Amino acid sequence: MSMTELTVAESSLAHSPLNISPPTAMSLDWSRRPAAVNVYEWLQTPEVITELVANASPKAAVSLSNLPEVVAFARITKGNANIGRAVRDLSITVSRSEFFWNPAGHAAYPSSIQSVLRMTHEVTDLTLLLPWTTPTHIFFLVRFPNLSFFKTNLPHEKIKPFVSAHNDVLSVLVLDSCQSDGDCPLAGIALDCLTQLECDVHCASSLMHNNVTHLQIANNSPQFSVPVLFRQLMAPFHDLYNLTLDFYPADIDILRAISLVAPRLRKLKLVEKPIHVGRRISIRRPFNDHVSWYRDLRKLPLLEELALRTTA
Ligand SMILES: [Zn+2]
Numbered sequence: 445m446s447m448t449e450l451t452v453a454e455s456s457l458a459h460s461p462l463n464i465s466p467p468t469a470m471s472l473d474w475s476r477r478p479a480a481v482n483v484y485e486w487l488q489t490p491e492v493i494t495e496l497v498a499n500a501s502p503k504a505a506v507s508l509s510n511l512p513e514v515v516a517f518a519r520i521t522k523g524n525a526n527i528g529r530a531v532r533d534l535s536i537t538v539s540r541s542e543f544f545w546n547p548a549g550h551a552a553y554p555s556s557i558q559s560v561l562r563m564t565h566e567v568t569d570l571t572l573l574l575p576w577t578t579p580t581h582i583f584f585l586v587r588f589p590n591l592s593f594f595k596t597n598l599p600h601e602k603i604k605p606f607v608s609a610h611n612d613v614l615s616v617l618v619l620d621s622c623q624s625d626g627d628c629p630l631a632g633i634a635l636d637c638l639t640q641l642e643c644d645v646h647c648a649s650s651l652m653h654n655n656v657t658h659l660q661i662a663n664n665s666p667q668f669s670v671p672v673l674f675r676q677l678m679a680p681f682h683d684l685y686n687l688t689l690d691f692y693p694a695d696i697d698i699l700r701a702i703s704l705v706a707p708r709l710r711k712l713k714l715v716e717k718p719i720h721v722g723r724r725i726s727i728r729r730p731f732n733d734h735v736s737w738y739r740d741l742r743k744l745p746l747l748e749e750l751a752l753r754t755t756a
Pocket residue numbers: 600621622623624627628629630646647
């Protein structure tokens with residue numbers, strides 16, 4: 445079967461939610477779509493667009509969970525700007541497999557994402573879970589004056605212009621892995637409003653700012669040690685009061701490092717990760733040394749909650 449022969453019925457879209465219920469903010473009867481017609485071509489026909497626009501109602505929270513929903517919503521917001529203006533919480537999820545075998549979907553992808561982002565400029569909470577191959581230009585001329593929350597799995601190099609353009613409003617940043625071998629591309633961006641940060645240990649020192657109160661650091665890279673990372677920081681973070689941290693059994697001075705970096709911590713959650721191949725195996729674990737554990741805990745005098753999840 446060639447790529448051009450693929451139809452909606454033959455693709456994975458046949459099993460998508462489109463065949464079960466209408467997507468958010470759209471009430472088109474998707475079941476009327478001719479089975480042999482590609483969904484992206486179907487969404488370009490004038491009568492379908494007219495019906496989409498006529499049946500849409502403004503909603504503050506919009507979740508688009510596949511590419512046809514994104515394409516349809518792009519058409520709706522172009523037909524009725526009030527639909528886009530009403531959106532405050534926008535979530536878009538597209539998997540690469542959706543358009544990998546479908547040229548029409550591949551062609552529609554970047555422009556449709558960009559169009560939705562441009563037409564929803566009152567958004568305050570934005571979640572983008574997209575293929576890593578997504579081009580940076582989806583963010584071209586996209587500006588959310590009130591953006592507070594941004595969550596994405598995109599590589600940090602690709603989101604750098606977008607984060608830079610919103611550094612004066614973003615207060616919550618939830619990031620996946622960096623996908624950069626060198627320094628984090630987001631280093632140097634003045635995120636002065638940032639109060640809550642979730643990121644990989646690779647990027648933490650670059651993104652930490654004095655105003656951060658909630659910090660969650662994932663560490664899936666055995667070559668990174670959180671205590672070593674903390675020792676590279678210039679000064680303690682006195683406003684940091686809620687910290688969630690991955691650590692390895694060999695990080696025996698984890699608590700001491702935390703007390704030096706966040707002496708006013710109130711809530712601490714430590715998650716032990718399994719030892720990886722190639723990392724020195726230690727029979728010592730931080731919490732097994734009761735004397736040191738007790739001594740270091742006393743260096744966190746404001747601590748109210750401590751949660752510890754071990755591997756065994
Ligand atoms: Zn990064």
